[in-house]
Amino acid sequence: MLELFIAEEQGHSSILGRFLDTEGIPRLTRHWVDRVFRRLRKLAGLEVCATVLVTAEVLAIPFYQALRDATRSHLLRSICMRILCDEAAHLNYQALTLGIIRRPLCERARVIRSLLHSMLFRCTALLLWQQHHTLFHAAGWDSRRFWKEARRLFVRLQLRIRHVSQYAGCTDPSEELRLD
Numbered sequence: 001m002l003e004l005f006i007a008e009e010q011g012h013s014s015i016l017g018r019f020l021d022t023e024g025i026p027r028l029t030r031h032w033v034d035r036v037f038r039r040l041r042k043l044a045g046l047e048v049c050a051t052v053l054v055t056a057e058v059l060a061i062p063f064y065q066a067l068r069d070a071t072r073s074h075l076l077r078s079i080c081m082r083i084l085c086d087e088a089a090h091l092n093y094q095a096l097t098l099g100i101i102r103r104p105l106c107e108r109a110r111v112i113r114s115l116l117h118s119m120l121f122r123c124t125a126l127l128l129w130q131q132h133h134t135l136f137h138a139a140g141w142d143s144r145r146f147w148k149e150a151r152r153l154f155v156r157l158q159l160r161i162r163h164v165s166q167y168a169g170c171t172d173p174s175e176e177l178r179l180d
Contacts, residue, residue, distance in 0.1 A: 005053075005090060012083050019079060047101045047113075054094035055121050058157055059128050060087050062141075062149045066132075069139035095157055099164020110165060114158060125150045 020027050061084060068080035102110050129136070129146055136146055 005093065008086060008090075012086065015079055015082075019076060023073075047098065050094055050097045050101065051113075051117050051120065054091065054098065054157065055117070055124050057087050057090050057094060058121065058153045059125055059150060061091075061153055062146055063128065063132065063135075065149070066136045066139035066141050066146075069141075070135055091153075091157055092160070095160035096164055099161045102161065102165040110162075114162075117158075118154075121150075121154050 017027055064080045064083050064087070068077050068084070071077060071080075102113060125147070129143060133143070136142075
């Protein structure tokens with residue numbers, strides 16, 4: 001399943017790359033942030049990989065919302081909408097994955113992991129803002145709006161993860177997870 005998820009992310013990159021080629025915009029060949037995220041993903045097991053991926057997913061939403069809002073290109077707006085729809089589904093999948101992984105942990109371990117995830121999120125959000133504040137400004141976003149939207153999505157994700165970890169494997173159908 002993780003392979004399908006990564007393949008879909010690579011599909012997003014491919015679509016955006018073809019758009020850049022069509023518009024005559026040079027592609028970014030390498031970026032140190034991408035290398036850092038790839039290295040973090042490979043450091044440990046599934047939990048670290050899923051945590052890094054979901055952090056990128058959460059922050060991709062305000063980024064693609066701003067990109068959609070900043071452009072006049074109907075094609076790019078459509079691409080952004082497709083990616084935004086996919087990212088929403090990815091967040092549900094990642095919340096389920098992390099919730100199940102964290103299920104057997106004691107409460108203290110879950111809290112520590114949640115705090116570490118929060119630190120990763122904040123650092124990544126700061127980096128995203130620093131790297132792309134021009135795009136956000138072009139879309140009419142100031143730093144307050146960016147942080148408010150990013151935090152809202154992250155808190156919602158954390159609640160979903162906690163809910164899954166509390167109710168994963170329950171036998172009472174009334175306690176099943178609803179990720180609406």
